[in-house]
Amino acid sequence: MSIELRHISKRFGDITAVRNISFTVGEGELVGLLGPSGGGKTTVLRMIAGLETPTEGDLFVRGRRMNDVPVQTRNIGFVFQGYALFKTMTVFDNIAFGLRIQKQQPADIAARVEELAKTLGLEGLERRFPHQLSGGQRQRVAIARALAPKPNVLLLDEPFGAVDAKIRQELREWLVQLHDELNITTVFVTHDQEEAMEVSNRILIFSRGNLEQLGSPREVYEQPRNEFVARFIGVMNVLEMTVSGGIARLGGLSFPAHGHSEGQTLRIGFRPYAVQVSKSPNEYRHQAILKHTYFLGIMLRLELETPDGLVVRARMSKEDYARLKLEDGMSVSFQIREYRVLAREGEILTPEVSLSQPTVLGEGI
């Protein structure tokens, strides 16, 4: 096990930033900490680095308890969100900084810097100052600087936060590649679920200081443990319904709700891909007007409004849309194939219930 957290909590004064978190990261894994701002993920990262001290719990790196080891001797590579390059130093001096602290021979330093510059595509930029580099280059310098002393673990705080959308995509692929090449245990923080899904072997989802779920990208998408995860990963329709006579109802929509007491409020969630739409107003159970169609690339999102004024989001491929000859303002019918009763944040979800024949869709996020 490369990194292990056991019952770690962190409080700043009265506020608990991280609450009783335990997880392990295997050697060579690439793990993403995902969650909304203020969820505690950056604090976790900073605790692993030694920039914060846990209030409670134990932290191990390669089997050694790290709580009282100062940041300087932890041998951790940290890439800061704003890169935190030393702007008075050249690219070379930035990368060489950690090696000089270790009092390595100048020849060894030069060799190591050259090697990293090559790996990271920074050749020829060694004598430049940070302000003479592009955003992407600066980030690579920050990564090279963190990697130079051969750290046990590489930690990245919002690594793609500060670059524009176009380069971000490239950088993601590049990070995966770099990780494959170096095979270094890597933990990164992001608030972007798409980024976390694409890059990580495993995702840890944080909310308000709690670790909500941990699993592969597919697991957290297909089996979200609770409403928070379900909403945070991908899009979900959420309806708050009241149970009467074993059926949860909201307007014309109803779901079987056996085992729930009369008058109870339930939250029902279903993914847009689980909504099946037909041009014929009577083919499916529910009637609606197609209010608006959003083009999202190869997929389209349809916004349906029921006669009671509920808005339901559906998803459809371009081909299906063209085949059905749908247009905004049309009367349509729809059915919901799969749904789940949502547990509150911090609670466990019930498994998904299929209404009709479950169809496995190979849809991405």
Add this chain to the structure above:
Amino acid sequence: MARNLHRVLTPANTRSRRGADESRLTQWILIGIAAIFVGLFLVLPLVSMFYEAFRKGPGAYISALTQENTLDSIRYTLTIAVLVVPLNALFGLAAAWALTRFQFRGKALLTTLIDLPFAISPVVVGVMLIALFGYQGWLGPWLRAHDLKVVFALPGMVLATVFVTFPFVARELIPMMQSQGTEPEQAALTLGASGWQVFWHVTLPSIKWALLYGLILTTARAMGEFGAVFVVSNRIAGEMPIPLWVDNLNADHRGSEAFAVASLLAFLALGTLALKAWLESRHQEEEAAGLWTTSSPVINSGESETAFTTQTPP
């Protein structure tokens, strides 16, 4: 948000950062040195100043302030300030507008020129005025023919004070107006506002704190200037502003009177500092208010599809 939270939650005293903070001991040693330095070097002179001023009792203090020459000096100082401050405010506004709103040849030179008084000794400024307006100066003969007196009289003191204080308003306004950019003004123009309307309704409100601060600095410096005014004054009691009168009293070995009169200027200085502190806190309040409205916490970010609406029965 995480970063903001982080900042709010990590004041230096939580001791949460190891390795990126000095030890508590080092911190207190440095604070101690700073405190001793400030105490000995800045506080003690102020305390001893007021101590000396009031040492001979309130009677002596009042009589030092109410003697005719002191009253004359107060009149001189106020006259100078009343003339100099509006002139320099006008100059500061014009210069800041020209320098931050337009590109033109020689802009860098003009900027340097505005900083000139910081580089030139006030005493030299006085000599420049003598070279121009003195008896043997360029305009000397003409002035004498028309029975006008500039140097060794009030107009010279005003000019000297204008010279040493003209950068203050401009220096406060230029960075402010530069950082604000011209977009709000252009927006006002597209809405049909005239040039003056743009200035009054868009520019002026956004620079008011910097302008006020510049005015305070100008006033304080105008009332306290010594060197430049000293050179162009005739040094006759009753025809000099307060700082010169303090010097005059001191030279005549009338120490306690000098301190009493000097205390007026010291009060002025303390008032300036208090006003400045107040302005800064007001300014920060306004900024903070603006900050909170713009950075509402984002619950969900990332994908373009952020529509997670929970619908409840109507």
Add this chain to the structure above:
Amino acid sequence: MKQYCKTRRLLPGFRLTLGFTLFYLSVVVLIPMSAMILRGSGMGWGGFWKYVLDPRAIAAYKLSLVASMTAALLNVLFGTLLAWVLVRYTFPGRRLMDALVDVPFALPTAVAGLTLGNLYGPQGWIGQWLAPMGIAGVNSRFGVVIALMFVSLPFVVRTVQPVLETFEQEVEEAAATLGAGRWRTFFRVVLPTLLPSIITGFALAFARALGEFGSIQFVSGSIPFRTEIAPQILIQHLDEHETAGAIAVALFLLIISFLILGTINLIETWARRFQN
């Protein structure tokens, strides 16, 4: 180019504001300065050097330079320390300390001179402790340095402080994750970043000290060859109605301060080479 022609036309008031600025600067600065320069050059080299190279004047320039340099350097030390403490630490009285730094800006130099002269005088609160040690607090070079230090202190603090405030602590944390201790981080990472602002602060403090006259008038005693500073030479010429002498010395001081500022500007450019 096209862009700027457009903006020039877009906002009104270009001619008015630039015209007024130039007019004002001409009346206040350029015409008097030209008058002095022309009067100075009109007296010929012989006349000029006679006043400028007078031994008493040379002694005064030397004192001005050395005392201003000493005061500015001491202010770099204490000013940087003050800025650091004010920005980085929270302690009771921090805001008061911050406000007190502006006292020398706000306090007229005559008042500063008067009170320093008294404080460091033989009967003063500080002077009485200096006297037994054989240090004369006033009418001495020591007094001159103290007064110059007082009037120029805020420059270093106020130029370093904002840079330190915007300094990202992440950068220091980055140094720590790479194994650097506090001292090394300060000297290798923080100090080089602060250096340009420290040099600027030094330059401003030095220029201010070099031109200072008011406070020195009260503490130096104007002893020829001992405690007289350059501006006092100029005043002495005026007192003797030697306008030509005053103009010559003034012109010389003007040239010297421009040369010094030019040099410091070059150093600053070098120190800022890592910036845009």
